[in-house]
Amino acid sequence: MTSSIDAAADTGSPYDRLILPDKVHGSLYTDARIFEEELRKIWYRTWVFVGHESEVAQPGDYVRKRLALQDVIMTRDRDGEVHLLLNRCAHRGNQVCDDAKGNSSTFRCPYHGWTFRNNGDLIGFPFFKGYGGRQLDLALGRVPRMESYHGFVFGSFATDGPSLIEHLGAAAGEIDRLAQLSPLGKVELNAGWLQHQTRSNWKLLAENETDGYHPQFVHGSIFGVTGSTIGPLYSDASTAVTRDLGNGHSENDLRPEFRKFAQPMRWFGTTESRVPDYVAAMRAKHGDQADRILIEGAPHVMIFPNLFIAEIQVFNIQPVAVGECVQYSTAVQLAGAPELNKRMVSQCVGSVGPAGMLLADDTEMYERNQAGLAALDPEWLDVRRGMNREVRDENGFKIGSATDETGMRGFWSHYKKLMEAQ
């Protein structure tokens, strides 16, 4: 047996010492220097989910967002183009936008009255003679690259690198599956966001999102009192699989379980007869594929590093410090499905956010987990569950059973690659 320290001597990468195939070191969650390095090598480099185009539906709409520690203004200009601007005046760095959202074609800095168009261009500054003219080669800062997929807006601070679609890889198909549930093929995130302060490292959340081992324990209280059918999906007997989708993305693929029952809308905890207009619209759109789509339901996918789509709800995780992050959560809204949308808001409000009957308990685990990591021994977190039965599916992806840690191992493998890059 080679100890972790010996392994490190072989390659020299500190992450070879900290991330092993079957365990990861506790300092990854608690060391402020590692967090600083994550900001540079992950949050300010790779594609990070910021918001959704439907949040700025009309020209002039803007909404304040976070990208890690950056205060970002997502705007839609008069030509309909979406921008990710940085909330910092080009003059002396004051914030130019202080409302959470609104509609305006310009942002005027309150400090010296500099005014910027909502595409970032500087359009005016008072007493121009002091600058020798009316033009300056200054503008609002921006996230250098912005791309969207089905309206999900991602930003990258790397001026070049993989495209969004390359980053998403197989996870793009999961967003497709979500959009397909709209009779118009369109997802919207326009129900507003809850903001849940979480005193734990962001990676505990990213790992937990496709951890099928915890639901029966953490959520047993709510499954029990509501008679929920979710629990068995994440049991030892479940036919669902945990899939490493590559690039740090992972999913709990619940379709095998839903196919077994073959009941349309069971994934949503309801039946066809309760949402007749929606089902009719889906049948009109998808014909003989409709039953399959309505049986298989929505994805449960964690997109590295911070977008979690959990069937009917979407989470945006943003770090604040090594031991703190914020979970932003909202209900999926499907264009052309008003019957479903109200139900999704209602279910989502019951489940997520600071008082959510599911997520408040997850968050309690994150915070206790972070507190537990302060203990000095043992130094490691074990991620070996299911290594003994991991196989490749027909597309070459690693899959484990419903309760296996296959997703976490995929996360760490990609994390290590990013952190080892210069």
Added chain:
Amino acid sequence: MTTEAQLVEVPTGFDRSEVEQFLYREARLADESQYDEWEALWTDDALYWVPVGGQGGDPRREMSVIYDNRNRISTRLKQLRTGRRYAQAPQSNLRRLISNIEFLGGVTNPDGAIDLEVGANFLVIESRARDTHLWGGRATYRLRRDDDTLRLVYKKVVLVDNDRPLPTLGFLI
């Protein structure tokens, strides 16, 4: 379900000291996590709402921290009673102050009678393993006279910081 009701004049038959005693009792039952007694305060058409972003928009279309009808209040309390609602197991230690109580008006209820709308400021001190947290804001209550007793029809809790990230809210606010 009514959320922002058209107010009529303050109805008769509500004594100020009786109303204050009711609000203090509701506060104490919540502070002491006496779930059965707290649940018994509510009418069948109950609505318990904690909005975000100030006063909140249409709660049927927008996210809220809590938007519970009577049925969901019952579910929430059943979960708490399991003792495995980890966000509130162990329970928080709580005490709250209520002040600035104002009779705001009346709301016509489905039976044609008039419920009383009352506003009050509150400050809750919550102590739990994580830390001690101050929750402050304004609550709007609607009270119904039911024979000799008062019942709670509606409680809307507007936290002063509901436009910012909030920590876990596991107790009854």
